[in-house]
Amino acid sequence: MKNLPEVKLGIVAVSRDCFPMSLSVSRRKAVVKEFTEKYGEIFECPTCVENEIHMRTALKEVKEAGCNALVVYLGNFGPESAETLLAKEFGGPVMFVAAAEETGDNLVGGRGDAYCGMLNASYNLKLRNIKAYIPEYPVGTASECADMIGEFLPIARAIIGLNNLKIISFGPRPQDFLACNAPIQQLYNLGVEIEENSELDLFEAFNKHAGDARIPEVVKSMEEELGKGNLKPEILPKLAQYELTLLDWTEAHKGSREYVAIAGKCWPAFQTQFGFVPCYVNSRLTAMGIPVSCEVDIYGALSEFIGTVISKDAVTLLDINNTVPADMYEADIKGKFNYTHKDTFMGFHCGNTAAGKLSFCAMKYQMIMARSLPEEVTQGTLEGDIIPGDITFYRLQSTADAKLRGYIAQGEVLPVATRSFGAIGVFAIPEMGRFYRHVLVEGNYPHHGAVAFGHFGKSIYEVFKYLGVAVEEIGFNQPKGMLYKTENPFA
Structure with missing residues (x-):
């Protein structure tokens, strides 16, 4: 990396x-x-x-x-x-x-x-x-x-x-994504630089890369990575053009900084203008060590970078997305793994998880976007079930009034078929139900969480402390018998 x-x-x-x-x-x-x-x-x-x-x-x-x-x-x-x-x-x-x-x-x-x-x-x-x-x-x-x-x-x-990071963002967050708000004061307090750009600037740079002599080489790399999952070969040249655009942009714009992360735009106008979705390219850059968050999630990109440098491995950014159906829990989890139903959930994003972190992968179209757009402009997602194993779910976030807080929870991705779409996995975190209510909901966190592949909670916790996050502002999945401040003791 x-x-x-x-x-x-x-x-x-x-x-x-x-x-x-x-x-x-x-x-x-x-x-x-x-x-x-x-x-x-x-x-x-x-x-x-x-x-x-x-x-x-x-x-x-x-x-x-x-x-x-x-x-x-x-x-x-x-x-x-x-x-x-x-x-x-x-x-x-x-x-x-x-x-x-x-x-x-x-x-x-x-x-x-x-x-x-x-x-x-x-x-x-x-x-x-x-x-x-x-x-x-x-x-x-x-x-x-x-x-x-x-x-x-x-x-x-x-x-x-x-201390040497620049986060490069493109465009404002989409409408109704106020949850991914990003007051930038705390970025400066952390020593992080931020460069905010218009997606029109990105579109101009993309068009200037048309016919780039390096495109065939990148396409070949994509073909080798996808293997049998290369179900949309016709879109690869455009994706390669976009990948080169981002890589060249980071080199030209890092300025005095040594390291970069990207908060990228992916909808609503991205698909119709670029002609694809950027999910697969995002996954490839993240695997290179350049985290790319979705939906202009600036603190998501920051969190991904922290996990990348701690783990020296690819991370991903997922929605804390949906519950595991009761019949699925009964058939595939209960009695096989030591988790209650409320300990489980599904982490999902459209297709931004690196191929090496998926049990299998296939290039497809973005099903959610295709419900309201022509399917051909929504191609570019990398779908597959996330590999089973230990994970750390975490996020560093500035509140709307510019206070720094974060959460960390260790768990695992279960070896359970998701039966769904996107880059997705069945996650299990001890006492997730209580953590969800009294840290994520009570703490007003957005739906995006960073995922590191392994148990890195100890290091991430110390990094948060070193950065100045008050210990009472670092949430974690507390064990039974250890009540959250907002938890009803009689419930």
């Missing part, structure tokens, strides 16, 4: 002046050894920070090494000002982690008290309004700290990506 940041990680040990610096240095070396063996490269900063002068030296060393993410390691108690100023001046994602004591045989000269130091570090970070990732239990052995740093990698990748 392209369009993904690479994390160049550095580690700086810190030491309180009344503790032996050698303790922090030796513990840092042990962490680096463990991390390198398990996860790969990390730059070991040679300067151990004891004061602000050391801090500037260490900062220079990690910058010259090309580090874009940093681990501040409390090998002992640590200097509160210097270590937090290091995080502030570094400018990229930072985590704090601390050393556990190694042995009961060395608790005099070899005791570091980093368990205590982490408290003061967290307090000083808050005083200075500095964002940093602190693991669930941030004090550990060298091996445990290496694992915690490994968990930091996808979080750092997401923060780096968002």
Whole structure:
């Protein structure tokens, strides 16, 4: 995949002046050894920070090494000002982690008290309004700290990506899609740039790509991907022309930013003017690492990008769409899977899910649009049942009054035939019924949710926190016995 940041990680040990610096240095070396063996490269900063002068030296060393993410390691108690100023001046994602004591045989000269130091570090970070990732239990052995740093990698990748992201949108949202409203203030607060364009600009660029010499090559790629599912071969040249239009646009318009995501238009006039629907092309770009949301869903595109950089895999954007019929639940789910009927639902979109995430796929026409338009202008969807397996359903959203909130729920796609159309799957999320009512409905979320293929809730949750989403504004599918604030305890 392209369009993904690479994390160049550095580690700086810190030491309180009344503790032996050698303790922090030796513990840092042990962490680096463990991390390198398990996860790969990390730059070991040679300067151990004891004061602000050391801090500037260490900062220079990690910058010259090309580090874009940093681990501040409390090998002992640590200097509160210097270590937090290091995080502030570094400018990229930072985590704090601390050393556990190694042995009961060395608790005099070899005791570091980093368990205590982490408290003061967290307090000083808050005083200075500095964002940093602190693991669930941030004090550990060298091996445990290496694992915690490994968990930091996808979080750092997401923060780096968002700080260098431009979302490119085309056209206003369709009428009656106010649910996908997108106040842009929070995008700027997150460090994300937004470029809003008219679909007329896109149409002009598309027409200029007519006869592009690269079209046959893209058509061949599409044919190979579709295989027997290539049921609309006559539309592939137009789709290839559109794909090239989007790819060229992103390169020409990313400006100072390194990464892009697209919030695309797909109706109501798109089909009649372009002569097709863009679903399949959207799926292909998303598989390349350039998420494309439907219906000009700007925060949907933002959410997809977060999932892409965390999972390093294709994601999709689906409607939280329809219930599973009772007879279907009784025949295909009950007794075979440990879910109630209300735990299940169908996630659907017209055809924007990457071919590699479908159990089978076929190029078809958009059935819903074809109810009111000629079928020939609605071709371009990629239909099929979504592959079974673990998923994370999530979304980051700005409210109408520009407050940032999000939700995360882990579950799975069941190996159950959908018997329906579009890119669709039978989803199961524990306690989905309550989550639907007290997070999605109560929180006024739109019908679009991003789907990552795997359980990535832990990383996404930490990214949301790092971005400044208040923990009370991060909804999740709470287990039985854990009431939502709006849930009737007598129901």
